Amino acid sequence: MIVETTREQMYANASFVASSLAPHAGLTKEKVLLTAEMLDISPEMRLIVCDAFARVLYDSAHEAPITERYLLLPEIGQALLANDVFFCEYRDHAFHSRLAMPIQYNSAPLGIVYLMQTDRTQAKVLESLRVQMRGLSLLICAILLLLVSLFSAHLSARFAKVLSGIRAVKEGPYGATVTISGNDELRLIADEFNQLSKRLEDTEALRQNFVSDASHELRTPLSAIRLLTDSILQSEQMDLETTREFMIDIGDEIDRLTRIAEKLLLLTKLDGAKSLEFTRVDFTGVTKQVFEALLPVANDADITLKCDLTEDLFLSADKDGLYQIVFNLVENAIKYNRPGGFVHLMLFAREGNVVLLVDDDGIGIPEEHRAHIFERFYRVDKARTRSGKGGTGLGLAIVYKNVTSYRGTIEVDCSPSGGTRFTVSFPQLTEGGDADA
């Protein structure tokens, strides 16, 4: 900008001199002097006029003018070849501008106008601006450095919080949480960590409960066996009939232990299964098999077992697992029923799903227990454990595990007849072989 302004100003002055001298066929000192006097030459400017031989005819310098000497500068050589030359440089705290312009008469070079200008005012402004910019830059850098340090410290502190939480979980009990303020990714990480920690805590609690329950369940039949064998051993005059009854009881307890062990093994297997291999299973056929297997049991217990099954309903599942689901539900319905009661088995398709209803008019499940009946070793009536009806407390847990493995759902409710209703739903397998999501 400064250079452009200077250039325009110098061009105007040089053009004035050149155009004033151009109409004359020859350049003389007198003519040049007359023209130069018409020009207002400032102290910062120096005007030199040379003839076609680069001989100086006029020099506005008051001290040591170079009149009559030959000025062999490159820009003067260029100007004598009819080129305008301008350049500007900044040195010694000033702008030094040079302009050489040819004076021509009928396209022949008569001489040149050479203008030199030194601008210290603008240079001073520029220098001041540069100093201010430098100061401003340093200030901005300092502020940025401060902000970066603060931000870095703040970020480090937040990371340290997350890290301490991770270490707490690693070294101590699960469930440690961290509180991170803000609304950024670190906050999301902290939230995820808290959820993970909570889940670990829950899992650990479940594991401890499971171990405790399993120990208790295994110890109960063992204690019974111990009691019975001690009784036999300590009673010297026990008759054969009583001994036989005790031995039958021992056999029952051993059966019970065996069942618990088998079901625990099955649950462990289901827990550890990474990917089950599903096949196309005829759910109607499986339900019929269960019905036929348990019909004698129901008859013995004076319970009416009936079924309404829609034909040809297929699922993508494991056949044994599916059998176990139906078997456990129907067996429970028979087991926890009353003489003269009924168990109604229904299978039908609804909205892309296959629905199995197991309805009974038995003793029912109180509402407060329904949310827990799928937990391992959970019993509605703990007194039943030692009765003849007592199960292992693992049957419904196996049912639930299998149902969820097949992308199904299971609900327990009160049946219209006052008993219990289990509703199991699976995605139906279509003709093409794909199960609807």
Next chain:
Amino acid sequence: MRKVFLVLLCLLLCGCQPTPKLSDSSLRLAVVYDIASEQMLSPREVAISAVSEKAMIQTLFAAFQTAEKSSHSPAVPRDVRLEQYTLENRTLTLFLSAKYDELSGILRTLADAALTHAFCALNEVDALIIHTPDSESAARTAQDYLFVIPQAIQPEVFD
């Protein structure tokens, strides 16, 4: 602009190095000038055999009639002859043939400047007069030709 700087450098070196003497008969170094395409004098060193004063001057003059590079031109045209010379009162007068007068404008000034600077570098010469059949210049010294050049910066050329 590099050449401009070279000119200054060579002129400076010229002032620092031992000045060739006409009476010596050994080989000497002298600075002569070509004209570069930018209408500038370009210095170069030549070795001259100073067996005699005449031979010395003739050899030095002849050096101006050749150019070192193809892009340069000789400061003095090849068809200009040195008819004779005189050296009186430390002023050397070169009598050149009429062809020298065909040089005009800045080329004439450059030729005059080149000869003046080269011959005035000799110890016995302070000024140079160039005489042709039609003209005779005033006695000029090296100080009459100014190479006062601003700091090295590439000039912006406008057509």
